[in-house]
Amino acid sequence: MSGARERILARLRAANAQAAGTPPDVAAYYGARAAALGASPREVRVARLCECLRASRADVIVSPRGEWTAAAVAALRRRGVGRLAHALDPAARALVAALPPDIDAIAFRDPIERWKREIFEHCDAGFTPAAAGVAATGALLLNHGRDLPRTLSLVPPVSLILVDENDIFDDLHSAASAQRWAHDMPTNRVLVSGPSKTADIQQTLAYGAHGPRELVVIVVTGGEGAA
Amino acid sequence: MSTHPVEFVSPTQFRARVDEALHDGGLRENFRSAMQFLRDKRASQFPDADEMEGLRDVGEAVRKHALAHLPALLEKLEAQLRARGVHVHWAETPDEACAIVHGIATAAGARRVIKGKSMVSEEVELNHFLEARGIECLESDMGEYIVQLAGERPSHIVMPAIHKTRRDIAELFAEKIPDSTYTEDVDALIRTGRNVLRDRFMQADIGVSGVNFAVAETGTLWLVENEGNGRLTTTVPDIHIAMMGIEKVVDTLEHAIPLASLLPRSATGQATTTYFNLITGPRRDGEQDGPREMHVVLLDNGRTQAYADEQLRATLQCIRCGACMNHCPVYARVGGHAYGTTYPGPIGQILSPHLLGLEASRDLPTASSLCGACAEVCPVRIPIPDLLIRLRNEANRQPDDGAAQRLIGQGASFSVGQRLVWRFWSGIYASPARYRLLRWAATRLRVFTPRAQLGWTQHRTPLRPARRSLHDLMRERRQAK
Ligand code: SF4
Numbered sequence: 001m002s003g004a005r006e007r008i009l010a011r012l013r014a015a016n017a018q019a020a021g022t023p024p025d026v027a028a029y030y031g032a033r034a035a036a037l038g039a040s041p042r043e044v045r046v047a048r049l050c051e052c053l054r055a056s057r058a059d060v061i062v063s064p065r066g067e068w069t070a071a072a073v074a075a076l077r078r079r080g081v082g083r084l085a086h087a088l089d090p091a092a093r094a095l096v097a098a099l100p101p102d103i104d105a106i107a108f109r110d111p112i113e114r115w116k117r118e119i120f121e122h123c124d125a126g127f128t129p130a131a132a133g134v135a136a137t138g139a140l141l142l143n144h145g146r147d148l149p150r151t152l153s154l155v156p157p158v159s160l161i162l163v164d165e166n167d168i169f170d171d172l173h174s175a176a177s178a179q180r181w182a183h184d185m186p187t188n189r190v191l192v193s194g195p196s197k198t199a200d201i202q203q204t205l206a207y208g209a210h211g212p213r214e215l216v217v218i219v220v221t222g223g224e225g226a227a
Numbered sequence: 228m229s230t231h232p233v234e235f236v237s238p239t240q241f242r243a244r245v246d247e248a249l250h251d252g253g254l255r256e257n258f259r260s261a262m263q264f265l266r267d268k269r270a271s272q273f274p275d276a277d278e279m280e281g282l283r284d285v286g287e288a289v290r291k292h293a294l295a296h297l298p299a300l301l302e303k304l305e306a307q308l309r310a311r312g313v314h315v316h317w318a319e320t321p322d323e324a325c326a327i328v329h330g331i332a333t334a335a336g337a338r339r340v341i342k343g344k345s346m347v348s349e350e351v352e353l354n355h356f357l358e359a360r361g362i363e364c365l366e367s368d369m370g371e372y373i374v375q376l377a378g379e380r381p382s383h384i385v386m387p388a389i390h391k392t393r394r395d396i397a398e399l400f401a402e403k404i405p406d407s408t409y410t411e412d413v414d415a416l417i418r419t420g421r422n423v424l425r426d427r428f429m430q431a432d433i434g435v436s437g438v439n440f441a442v443a444e445t446g447t448l449w450l451v452e453n454e455g456n457g458r459l460t461t462t463v464p465d466i467h468i469a470m471m472g473i474e475k476v477v478d479t480l481e482h483a484i485p486l487a488s489l490l491p492r493s494a495t496g497q498a499t500t501t502y503f504n505l506i507t508g509p510r511r512d513g514e515q516d517g518p519r520e521m522h523v524v525l526l527d528n529g530r531t532q533a534y535a536d537e538q539l540r541a542t543l544q545c546i547r548c549g550a551c552m553n554h555c556p557v558y559a560r561v562g563g564h565a566y567g568t569t570y571p572g573p574i575g576q577i578l579s580p581h582l583l584g585l586e587a588s589r590d591l592p593t594a595s596s597l598c599g600a601c602a603e604v605c606p607v608r609i610p611i612p613d614l615l616i617r618l619r620n621e622a623n624r625q626p627d628d629g630a631a632q633r634l635i636g637q638g639a640s641f642s643v644g645q646r647l648v649w650r651f652w653s654g655i656y657a658s659p660a661r662y663r664l665l666r667w668a669a670t671r672l673r674v675f676t677p678r679a680q681l682g683w684t685q686h687r688t689p690l691r692p693a694r695r696s697l698h699d700l701m702r703e704r705r706q707a708k
Contacts, residue, residue, distance in 0.1 A: 002317075004317040004318055004319045004323060004527075005317035007319060008317055008319060008473065008525075008527045008531060009298050009301065009302070011527075011531040011534070011535065012297050012298040012301075012473075012531060012534055013298050014535070015531075015534050015535045015536075015540075017294060017295050017296075017297065017534070017537075017540065018295065022288065023288070023292050024285055024288035024289045024291075024292050024482060025288075026285060026289065026481045026482055026484060026485055027481065029281065029282075029284075029285045029485070030484075033278075033281075052498070056501070108515060109515070110515065111515050111516070112463075112515055112516040116429055116463070117429070120425065120428075120429050136498070137498045137499035138498075138499070139499055139503070144517075145511070145514060146511070146513045146514050149514070149515040149516045150458070150462050150516055150517060151462060151463070151516045154455060154458050154459060154462065155459075172484050172487065172488070173481070173484050176480065176481065176484060177481070181480060182442075182444060182445055182479065182480040182481065185445045185446075185447055185480075185505070185507040186507065187506070187507055187508055187509075187510065187511055187514060187517055188462075188504070188505065188506055188507070188517060189503075189505040189507075190458065190502060190503065190504050190505065191499070191502065191503040191505075192501065192502060193499050193500070193501055193502075194501050195501070196453070196454055196455035196501055196502075197453050197454065197501055198369045198370075198417060198453060198454045199386070199453075199495070200368070200369040200370035200373065200386060200387070200388055201369070201373075201388070201391075201393055201396050201413045201416055201417065202261075202391075202392055202393040202396075202413070203261060203264050203265075203386075203389075204393065204413040206413050206414050206416075206417040207414075208417070208418070208421065209369055209417055209420075209421060209453070209454035209455060209456070210367065210421060210424065210425075210428075210454045210455040210456040210459055211454065211455025211456075211458065211459070211501070211502075212455070
């Protein structure tokens with residue numbers, strides 16, 4: 001349908017649209033807001049993130065760096081998780097090493113075609129590390145790609161996400177500019193702010209519409225570097 | 228589950244349907260309370276008026292900038308998408324768009340399509356097209372699923388099943404979903420829907436989604452949702468097809484950020500949605516999941532007509548939040564189905580004339596009191612009332628007056644009789660002598676005023692000129708001093 005392409009573009013060009021007004025300066029807008037509010041200290045960002053996530057019904061656990069795997073195991077136990085799906089990133093390896101014998105670790109190393117049914121029907125939880133947190137809206141960034149399949153945080157009924165307090169930004173704009181998102185887009189960046197939900201039946205909120213019914217977030221505190 | 232033939236309504240019977248809707252007490256109650264709920268939710272998201280106005284300024288500037296550079300940005304988007312291995316298709320008409328999707332399905336031997344929410348696919352009536360060719364097309368957004376199960380169409384662009392009560396849905400599920408028992412418990416109903424659809428996600432060959440913002444700079448599709456069905460649709464099936472209007476493009480990733488803040492706050496009164504799903508290309512080498520093949524369908528369908536006119540171009544700034552309908556006193560009373568168009572409410576009234584032509588949609592721009600509530604809440608500041616007036620004028624112009632930018636269906640409401648009445652009127656008002664003569668005749672001959680005065684006397688008592696004209700009364704008063 002290249003004819004359609006040429007005709008559509010020709011019609012648009014014929015309109016001779018002029019750049020209306022001043023071009024948008026999104027950075028200036030957010031910069032001015034940040035200046036007016038003042039940069040918030042890390043504790044405030046962490047607190048705000050937790051507050052927003054809890055308001056969207058996430059279970060948020062703040063844990064010192066050395067204890068997060070134990071906290072995660074306890075959270076999985078409370079939910080009766082028997083099978084945990086995970087990728088092969090360092091945080092997942094640390095968690096797997098700490099799993100008790102009654103929780104099976106299932107590594108996601110094959111193309112999904114080979115184990116679609118498995119993840120859809122037999123995994124109770126999926127673990128994913130977040131690359132950033134957005135305090136203003138309580139959102140967590142998952143950079144899905146080679147090391148992190150997207151299905152992990154989507155299909156199992158419980159989604160377990162780990163975020164480092166050093167990666168929490170004030171708002172989406174500061175996260176995207178500090179981490180230079182536009183420079184290197186992975187196949188699928190997802191911002192998650194709670195368990196899956198819907199209000200499509202008479203504006204009544206119900207959780208677990210299609211994605212996870214529960215979101216468990218572990219915020220690790222203290223020290224530097226990867227968890 | 229068997230899907231029903233979709234019921235097609237046309238905007239030409241608008242008046243009859245409005246009448247019907249106004250007499251449906253249940254429907255009016257549903258809409259009234261739902262709209263109030265959404266208005267309150269939105270208001271709670273904008274406690275700081277300065278922040279809101281500042282953000283709306285940025286949002287408007289972003290959309291205006293994208294439109295000002297639309298042809299170049301579309302080419303940039305196309306190039307970026309292609310560089311990531313995405314197939315890009317262009318469609319001028321709904322049929323072309325449907326044929327493209329059908330062609331992709333045929334080439335892949337696909338029989339089952341699962342859909343995330345996409346207003347463009349509603350606009351082109353994709354389900355109907357594919358079902359007629361033996362391809363199952365299942366909606367997975369809960370609201371869309373409910374509407375499809377009922378054989379209806381969405382009544383709201385964000386909340387498709389807003390016209391239905393919990394009880395309606397309970398009855399529908401019990402009747403249509405095998406092995407389900409009647410329940411009015413919302414959690415149980417959602418669980419039922421989830422279970423039905425989960426299997427379908429696993430089996431689907433193709434996922435069709437919409438697009439909220441398409442970022443030209445990176446070739447990224449930005450999708451906004453709460454349920455996770457959009458993520459499943461764009462992740463699990465082997466082929467992902469995204470359908471979008473050509474106006475959905477923005478220049479940079481940074482430009483999408485204020486829009487992604489305005490959209491959920493204006494639409495459902497949430498600070499953010501559960502998921503922002505940013506897709507940049509199909510599954511890459513070494514990745515374990517995601518679609519292996521990805522397509523983007525760019526649809527015109529009348530948008531270039533709106534684009535051609537500087538004033539009407541603002542219609543394309545829309546980010547489909549639905550706030551204008553939530554705040555519209557007409558929409559809140561007649562509901563979404565009365566409009567008979569894919570896009571109801573104020574945005575539908577200004578967009579549909581380009582999609583369908585003024586012939587079929589000429590009454591839509593008249594369904595407004597011009598109260599201005601829509602423009603007041605629109606996150607990208609579309610001057611909706613001005614556009615409604617403009618479209619009213621276009622509908623009443625002479626059909627062939629040699630206008631440089633003739634809208635399809637221009638002059639659809641034009642009538643020679645009306646034109647003559649206005650000529651007569653202006654003739655009288657343009658000449659003092661004629662005006663005096665009319666005044667004299669109107670006051671002296673007032674007893675002969677007809678009792679039936681067209682539309683006016685349908686609901687009101689007839690008008691009759693006063694015994695004395697204001698001019699006469701004033702003259703007497705001045706003389707008496
Ligand atoms: S016209 Fe404005 S208020 Fe209405 S849907 Fe579009 S962006 Fe939202």
